[in-house]
Amino acid sequence: MSESPALLAVFGNPIAHSLSPLIHQFFAQQEGRSIIYEKRLVEGAFADCVREFFAQGGVGCNVTVPCKVEAFNFATAKTERARVAQAVNTLSVRHDADGSLSYKGDNTDGFGLLTDLIRLKCPLASARVLIIGAGGATRGIVPSLQFLGSIHNLTIVNRTLAKAEEIVAYIQDFYAANHFSRMLMPMRACDYATLEAQKVTPDTYFDVIINATSLSMREELPPVKDEYYKRARFAYDLFYTPQGKTVFTEHAKSLGIANSYDGLGMLVGQAALAYEQWFGVRPEMEPTIEYMRQVLAQR
Ligand code: NDP
Numbered sequence: 001m002s003e004s005p006a007l008l009a010v011f012g013n014p015i016a017h018s019l020s021p022l023i024h025q026f027f028a029q030q031e032g033r034s035i036i037y038e039k040r041l042v043e044g045a046f047a048d049c050v051r052e053f054f055a056q057g058g059v060g061c062n063v064t065v066p067c068k069v070e071a072f073n074f075a076t077a078k079t080e081r082a083r084v085a086q087a088v089n090t091l092s093v094r095h096d097a098d099g100s101l102s103y104k105g106d107n108t109d110g111f112g113l114l115t116d117l118i119r120l121k122c123p124l125a126s127a128r129v130l131i132i133g134a135g136g137a138t139r140g141i142v143p144s145l146q147f148l149g150s151i152h153n154l155t156i157v158n159r160t161l162a163k164a165e166e167i168v169a170y171i172q173d174f175y176a177a178n179h180f181s182r183m184l185m186p187m188r189a190c191d192y193a194t195l196e197a198q199k200v201t202p203d204t205y206f207d208v209i210i211n212a213t214s215l216s217m218r219e220e221l222p223p224v225k226d227e228y229y230k231r232a233r234f235a236y237d238l239f240y241t242p243q244g245k246t247v248f249t250e251h252a253k254s255l256g257i258a259n260s261y262d263g264l265g266m267l268v269g270q271a272a273l274a275y276e277q278w279f280g281v282r283p284e285m286e287p288t289i290e291y292m293r294q295v296l297a298q299r
Helices: 020-031 046-055 068-074 080-085 109-119 136-148 161-177 192-197 226-231 247-254 264-279 285-297
Strands: 006-012 035-041 058-063 090-095 101-106 128-132 153-157 187-190 208-211 234-237
Touching: 006 020, 006 046, 006 264, 020 035, 020 264, 020 285, 046 058, 046 068, 058 068, 058 264, 068 101, 080 101, 080 109, 080 136, 080 161, 090 264, 101 264, 109 136, 109 234, 109 264, 109 285, 128 136, 136 153, 136 161, 153 161, 153 192, 161 187, 234 247, 264 285
Parallel strands: 006 035, 006 058, 128 153, 128 208, 153 187, 208 234
Antiparallel strands: 058 090, 090 101
């Protein structure tokens, strides 16, 4: 382990709210590693900011809104999950034999969710999954569910139907172009009216319901009828709170889904995978989630 602290950072705009420094400091503390993790506000060109950081000895960085596509373009090598997402949230530097630097881009957002669903023993094998919402977060998580390979089918419902259709079409095109279309999980996009009109039968129920809308922030529920919740076994809200309860998780519980969770574990999961990219060690999730709940409660 190196004596001098490893320099890390998160880039974005805005950036003041980012919890990444706290999460990574906690990971490093658990491992006995010394790091400096900075928040860097991107006001000019992302590539200039990040190049300067690596020239200063940066080991790796996280990238958040609105720089993930620029980070994708900046990376000189990309993981498959970054290529599917067309967005990068983690960069690592490589020192090449000729003395030049190259940059590996990864996207750990979707796999952060997957890591958390596995931790929570979500019944994903042969599951019928409903994702509510089709914003940036859904773009990140659909490829990871596809990667899992065991989903029975996926429905994405959204207020703006075109955005859900776009995600489904994009994934189908990506896999067709890469000759993997035989492995593609059945997917469909629909609007709320279609779900409302549909009878909940053994062919149309969902095992797992994931709320990827921003509605919980405003303490509002997505317009999905109760019958779907009553048949489901697992509910997950990407939004998170200090107590782990959101309006969505509490609604799901009231309709019989005891296994209803918020998204703090997803946040920690994506950070854990980034940390592993940099240091080759996957930090433990549980103590970090516990620590972050305490941090959030004090804010
Ligand atoms: P976006 O703004 O990209 O998408 C918002 C989504 O919410 C869209 O599908 C939008 O529908 C829907 N929505 C907003 N208002 C309404 C409404 N009144 N009625 C119905 N649908 C509505 O946000 P993100 O995808 O980036 O984030 C979504 C959520 O996930 C947020 O709560 C965010 O905090 C959380 N998140 C959590 C992460 C974690 O690590 N736990 C990581 C990333 C996000 P439409 O397309 O029709 O506008």
